[in-house]
Amino acid sequence: MNTAPRLADIVLNRALRRLPPPTTGYTVRRERIPMRDGVTLMADHYQPTGDVGGTLLVRCPYGRGFPFSLVFGRMYAARGYRVILQSVRGTFGSGGAFEPMVNEAADGADTVAWLRTQPWFTGSFGTIGISYLGFTQWALLADPPPELAASVITVGPHDLHQSTWGVGSFALNDFLGWSHLMAHQEDRPRIRAGIHQLTAQRRVKRAASGFPLGAAGRELLGKGSPWYESWVEHPEADDPFWNALRHPEALKRSEVPVLLLGGWQDLFLDQTLAQYRALRDRGVEVAMTIGPWTHTQMLTSGLGRVTSESLQWLDTHLRGAPTPARQGRVRIFRAGQGWEDHPDWAPTSAENAWYLQPGGTLGQTAPDPAAPPISFRFDPGNPPPTVGGRLLSPAGGYRNDNRLYRRPDVISFSGMALTEDLDVCGVPVLELEHSSDIPHVDLFVRISEVDARGRSVNVTDGYRRLRQHTGPVRIELDAIARRFAAGSRIRVLIGGGNHPRYAANLGTGEAPISGTRVQPAMHTVRFGESRLLLPVEGRR
16 A cells, blocks of 8 residues: 555644654555454555554554544654554454454453464564453453553443443433444445434434333334343343453553543543552552543544653553653542643542532532422423533533532522632532332432623533432542632532433333333432532641
């Protein structure tokens, strides 16, 4: 293939000024990689024409074309890395059937076995990739080959159950939406696949409103994505069904240096933070960067920093190059302030109390517990809509959520305007004296920041499915790093759902895969001990 600079490479290099300049041209050729069961996986081999600094393995279910060819193939090949960009089993010319996550450990190991036989292999390699491409890395790290010298994992989960059922309700928008993507990504002609993606959000939202979840999802998916119903059918974390779809042993066994890259509004944020803590506690060399990004923004507004830090990590661990040292192994973006380097992720304890008050206010003294409680009615047929948050779709992130505040089935509590900036870093907690008139209910809680003009923007969410419960409820919200500006107000929103991010609780206790009956619920919150606990830095 022609080694002259590609136009796309030139444009991207100019746009991403943070990156070091390209050092070499490269060629691309096709590879056929055999698996132990006779299946052959297809890969594109990016070979620098100049000096080679190391080999990178990228395993991807989304094809070897744009954008993955650009951001994981060309970008690194032009800077001296040999890249093997492989389509996983059952996708884009690779043999076998695609079963999400199931075959990645074995196929990854077989790909490494093939690497060892290549005359150009120097005895070490690194891995890079985002999202599912990150999961393939955790699958390899569960039994890490000795040649693996470094990994860069961008918003990559290691446990599919935690992502789908971790809060007790099925993450409907993300995983019905992803299944829809996979069902149509190889449609021909290509314009048909493009049309499906342009209308995906509308199609998924319509399907997510149907009951039962299994039939409604299948109507959208047609004959594609046959795994979808099996995910909905297995809600319990201890179900052996999930064993092939998660790799917690990677966090317990691997000694490979890992760079973790995530976003405060990414759907896998909780797993990124857990991965960091697990590796750090075992003394593994690990670093982490968390930016202001959603999942999809890791390849757009976050791409410059993501690629720059990835190259530094790989240059250090594959090339042995002297690269600029990080000021700390944790780098975070604090909303309202900017980038900060820290020696560790050691968030502040949530001890700064803001009590829910009658009349919809927040105060720092507890109200009379005898004050009349506040109630709201949740209707599974008309649940509060998802507005922003940690979604897989482009609709996620920081959004104006005033329409949630105005709904009669969402109660809210707003503080007075802050007289000074308030720095919060860590995991907020909402403690509620809560009851409901039926046993099967969900709780959705949110913290928003309201500016001086009354515009409310989501900051962090929490969600919990309750069963047979009455009494105190403690809900941990998503971790944040934020400066609430002087003059703004903190707002707490509480509702019975967040749809279609999560499947609405039918209220009947029926299995979501087949349940059709709905039972509205009346929620009651009592005052006195109901409070928001914030991890406030610098003062109690």
